[in-house]
Amino acid sequence: MLSLIRTARKALSRIATVGALMLAAACVPAGQPSGGGGSPSRSGAVKVALLVPGGSGNASDQVLADSLVNAANLAIADLSGVSIELKVYQTGANPGQAQAMALRAADEGAEIILGPVFAQESNAAGVAMASRGINVLAFSNNPDIAGGNVFVLGPTFDNTARRLAGYAVRTGKTRIMIVHERNTVGDLGKAAIQRGVAAAGGSVVAVSSYEFSQAGIASAAPGIVKTARDTGANAMFLTADTAGALPLLSQLLLENGATPATTRFIGLTRWDVLPQTLGLPGVQGGWFALPDPNLYAQFQSRYQAAFGQPPHPIAGLAYDGIAAIGALARQGRDLSAGALTQSAGFVGVSGIFRLRTDGTNDRGLAVAEIRNNQVVVIDPAPRSFSGAGL
Known part of the structure; x- marks a missing residue:
């Protein structure tokens, strides 16, 4: 649920993004095949700071933190021709600690911040990194914190x-x-x-x-x-x-x-979050949007095989962030706002996504209908942003 809290920068909410997110770590400029062309890969590892809500004393925060770390490492293992140096920082789900960890990460050489989860944390990290010229790819889906050096990865x-x-x-x-x-x-x-x-x-x-x-x-x-x-x-x-x-x-x-x-x-x-909802008489024939279910099922299966348990519902956001960073590095590009917002976008654990100049995002979603208590895709998710109408 989204509850707004006024802060010095913008109205915020402590919302973790919910809903599935994306596989296959490639991003390509429009019209260019994923395997060739473009600039050569950069030399040296890309230094990425991953801010997760561990250390809060809340068991659910720790589960989420561990799942985000696992998904990020899975994405790193999937990259080819790119080296990522990932350092994990625990925010305790606290804005002040998130800001301190972001500053520490910058002092330790981080080129980009991946996370935090909650909007107040993300805002605090973004404010701290603005003067350093470091972008923040937050796991929030709250557009109120987006803009400047803060990009939200969650579905809006x-x-x-x-x-x-x-x-x-x-x-x-x-x-x-x-x-x-x-x-x-x-x-x-x-x-x-x-x-x-x-x-x-x-x-x-x-x-x-x-x-x-x-x-x-x-x-x-x-x-x-x-x-x-x-x-x-x-x-x-x-x-x-x-x-x-x-x-x-x-x-x-x-x-x-x-x-x-x-x-x-x-x-x-999402009307499929709780399985029992699909059996309600009132939702039969109803439409809703969801990420590409086949691609996300592949991510779930691979995560389960690697870690022995299913991913947290938003763990794919960490994979997506690494996918975007790795794709830019493979092209020899920097991690500036201009590079992050390339129009062709990226491919993540459940399909295409791209970051917008206002700090929000577009995601390629499928349209589904509930028929006879089942989810039926009636309009597949687009596989590119060319003519996607998003």
Whole structure:
């Protein structure tokens, strides 16, 4: 969940990015094959500092820290023609310690910071590194900390909204209603959907909201369905997630007469995170976006074989960061903002991704539909950014 906290730099949230991320450590300029051409590999090892939330005393933070380190080492082992010198620094999931560790890493020769996880930590590290001219590839998905020398690797609402709105409009779902919870996350989701629909050429015909409570959802559901009918909405874009409002909201919308035949449900969040969600009557026929499932399954299998346990859901972000750094080094390029934001992007553990000049990212996502309690990909993830429409 995303909760914003005001700091001197920007509004932040202590959110770890959730959702799968990416394999195969190659990045190539547009039109160039991955195996040849380009500048020669740089000489000497690239010095990378990996900031992880170990040492906080919280067992879940330590599990995450260990998984990120494992994924980074797996990526390093997969690189060819490039040497990475990785040093791990424990932040204790604390912004002050993250800043101190970033400064220590810079003093010890780090050329780039990979991590930290939480947004406040990432912001603190970014501030500390700005005067050093060192970029930070944070594992956060909070766009509020992005910009300047801070790039977020986690999937963002805007990326997901653009992908789903683009697919919806292309398939005739041009009249879109937004339904969101009345809280910070819901407001951010609503804004992202509005931008996505506008970029896709569709129309937001209505916006409805509900109090984020069982009683609030029950009270709002009949009016939401009535508004959809009155406005002729043929798609309903929901910000609700599987751990929050989605189970009850989808069921009540269905009971009040909203069905895929009249109004297609579209989810801004991953609807497959909790397996039991796939069996809910209200989500059948619903659409959501996810990273390339086949590629991510390969990463999970390789990680399991190497370390004897499955990766943490965001461990792939560490692999992605190393993949991008290694690809640039193999091309003989530096780790400047200009190099990191090359338009061709990179390939990670679940597909293509690229860093944007505003510090956010684009990820190549698939569109899936829930059919008979199963996830069915109805529009595959793109394999390049050329014409991807992201």
